[in-house]
Amino acid sequence: MKRTILHLLLLAALTGSSATGQLLNCASQPAASKLVCEFPFSTGVLANAAALGASSSASANGVASAQTVATSINIGIATQLSQLPLASASAGTIEVYNAGVPETFNNLGPILTDRAQVIGKGKVFVGATASQYVFTKIDGIPLSSLTFSYSQNAVSQGSVISTTYTSESTALSFRMNQLVSVATVGLSNKVDLSVIVPVERVSLGASTANSVSYVQNAGSSTAIGPAKNPNIYAAGTASGIGDIAINGKGVLWSGERATFSGGLTVRTPTGDDLNFLGSGAWGFNLHVLYSYLAKVSPHAEIGYQWNTTTELNNPSLTFGKNQSLPGGMQYDFGADWAAAKRVTVAADVLGSQYLNTPIYLPTNSAPISVATSATATPTSQELKSSTVENSTYTISNLSAGVKIDPVRNLVLSGNVLVQLIDNGLHARPTPLVGISYKF
Numbered sequence: 292m293k294r295t296i297l298h299l300l301l302l303a304a305l306t307g308s309s310a311t312g313q314l315l316n317c318a319s320q321p322a323a324s325k326l327v328c329e330f331p332f333s334t335g336v337l338a339n340a341a342a343l344g345a346s347s348s349a350s351a352n353g354v355a356s357a358q359t360v361a362t363s364i365n366i367g368i369a370t371q372l373s374q375l376p377l378a379s380a381s382a383g384t385i386e387v388y389n390a391g392v393p394e395t396f397n398n399l400g401p402i403l404t405d406r407a408q409v410i411g412k413g414k415v416f417v418g419a420t421a422s423q424y425v426f427t428k429i430d431g432i433p434l435s436s437l438t439f440s441y442s443q444n445a446v447s448q449g450s451v452i453s454t455t456y457t458s459e460s461t462a463l464s465f466r467m468n469q470l471v472s473v474a475t476v477g478l479s480n481k482v483d484l485s486v487i488v489p490v491e492r493v494s495l496g497a498s499t500a501n502s503v504s505y506v507q508n509a510g511s512s513t514a515i516g517p518a519k520n521p522n523i524y525a526a527g528t529a530s531g532i533g534d535i536a537i538n539g540k541g542v543l544w545s546g547e548r549a550t551f552s553g554g555l556t557v558r559t560p561t562g563d564d565l566n567f568l569g570s571g572a573w574g575f576n577l578h579v580l581y582s583y584l585a586k587v588s589p590h591a592e593i594g595y596q597w598n599t600t601t602e603l604n605n606p607s608l609t610f611g612k613n614q615s616l617p618g619g620m621q622y623d624f625g626a627d628w629a630a631a632k633r634v635t636v637a638a639d640v641l642g643s644q645y646l647n648t649p650i651y652l653p654t655n656s657a658p659i660s661v662a663t664s665a666t667a668t669p670t671s672q673e674l675k676s677s678t679v680e681n682s683t684y685t686i687s688n689l690s691a692g693v694k695i696d697p698v699r700n701l702v703l704s705g706n707v708l709v710q711l712i713d714n715g716l717h718a719r720p721t722p723l724v725g726i727s728y729k730f
Contacts, residue, residue, distance in 0.1 A: 325566050326566045326567050327566070329496075329527050369616060370645055372467065372567070373558060373570035374574075399702055403692075403708065404690070405580060405592065407580040408584070409481060409542055410483055412480045415729070420470070420704075422468075427717055428713060429651050430714065431714070435463070436460060437462070437651075438458070438676060440457060440674035442455065452508070453506055453508045455505070455506050456504065456516075458674035460675075461499045463495070465495050465496075466493075466494055469489055471487060472487070474486050481542040489533035489562075491530065493568060495528075499524075503516060505518075513661065514661045516661060529566035532561055533562040533568050534569045535559050536556055536558045540553070540554035554577075557574070558574030560572055570603070570616055572598045574599075574616070574618070575596070575598075579592070588628075590627070591623065593621070599616070617648040619643070620644040625637065625640060634696075636694075638690065638692075640690075642686065645685070647682075648682060648684065649680070650679070650681070652680050655673035685714065687711040688710050689711055691706065702728070706725075708721040
């Protein structure tokens with residue numbers, strides 16, 4: 292399949308299942324029936340490969356190049372979906388001691404980030420948030436206008452009899468509904484343990500249009516065309532549990548109002564990566580946090596994300612050559628303001644770095660000589676296409692919302708997440724609603 296195809300697919304697979312040593316191949320089961328292959332099947336590359344004799348290594352070149360391009364899309368999807376911001380375990384009021392005198396703050400804390408304070412020994416926090424991500428771009432290119440081209444050979448009795456050059460434009464529609472449940476237990480007055488369980492529904496539609504082909508017979512230097520190919524559409528949905536994460540947080544130093552903590556989040560590959568419900572990789576995020584409690588409470592966090600290998604990242608399409616899911620530095624900073632006794636306004640900037648990540652790049656194919664007929668004058672023509680290049684980039688988001696405390700320790704929240712930079716997989720402003728309780 293096409294390089295662009297798997298590139299787009301992997302980007303959509305940010306929430307995946309356990310990585311295996313197998314090679315992702317959309318031309319055969321079990322991958323062929325998964326969402327990760329919707330984009331390849333929406334194009335004509337697989338059907339053309341079968342018709343032209345794709346069992347030959349020569350005629351399989353188009354399939355392999357398409358799958359390599361698709362890897363960049365898959366990686367973009369997998370990395371970002373596996374690291375989406377999650378609601379924090381902070382609910383209710385906070386009591387601190389000022390010169391030995393207890394003082395209660397009605398600040399309900401941040402929404403999509405954590406604060407350094409723990410909930411306390413024997414305390415339990417439970418919460419759930421719901422959000423919908425609608426993705427519109429990849430690496431700055433609209434998902435509605437992804438272009439690529441490929442060539443395939445027709446084989447007869449082991450010999451190439453013709454080469455078909457195809458240029459296509461694909462529109463990808465991709466969204467994810469996510470329900471995240473969080474449970475936190477205070478193991479001591481300095482240590483919390485949290486379990487985060489996402490349940491997701493992913494929908495993907497891919498339509499290929501403006502597909503034209505040029506056929507060059509063996510022994511000829513000119514390809515004849517264009518011949519218009521039919522439009523193709525493929526769509527599917529998948530639902531299930533995503534990558535479950537376990538987070539431990541411990542207080543390193545605490546004053547009357549300021550607190551420093553350290554934490555480790557382990558992401559498990561429990562989601563089905565081939566259905567965009569998981570990353571297919573283990574993840575480890577070591578981080579430190581700072582919070583200062585007041586009516587306006589600033590907070591900050593910095594950490595580093597490590598990931599293991601995943602079947603979604605194998606640009607060379609070689610068995611046993613799966614590469615790591617990209618990771619890097621992560622940060623957030625912001626403040627929450629106790630605007631009223633039972634109302635807190637929170638705002639944060641969240642950033643994630645992705646090191647040495649395959650990205651999608653529009654390009655043109657090498658020039659070919661084409662003519663409208665065998666007797667027409669040939670001209671040199673480049674076909675619109677795409678390629679893959681490794682790059683390091685950062686994605687920044689602005690989070691802003693409100694928390695309301697209708698009764699003690701029960702908190703309702705509403706939030707909007709806006710991506711500030713057009714890198715990686717880009718979503719339109721994402722709403723979030725949540726409910727939590729601490730007892």
